Amino acid sequence: MKKLIEAVGLVILLQGVGGLVHEWTGWLRLWTLARHMDLFGDRALFVSVVLIVTGFAIMIAPGAVRKKS
Incomplete structure (x- = not known):
């Protein structure tokens, strides 16, 4: 489950980075969802920046939660 959450975070992060690349250079026109x-x-x-922050937070969240023993 941890790997799945990290993969979803990576996809969201890449969408944000792709959005910024498109805004600044015009590349990746068909790839970005925003x-x-x-x-x-x-x-x-703004949505691209929010996606980057959200994707990064989702990627580090599973490592920050400790299991109770």
């Missing part, structure tokens, strides 16, 4: 959602409008840069 750009294709009309809900976000012109806030794709």
Whole structure:
């Protein structure tokens, strides 16, 4: 389960990085999901930063939780 959560965090992190790369260079036009959602409008840069922070937090969360013995 830990690996699955880390993989989901990695995908979210990569979506955020891809969004930033698209905003700055114009590359990865078809790859980023935040750009294709009309809900976000012109806030794709902000959404990309939020995705990076969220993905990073999801990736480190399983390691921060300790099991009770």
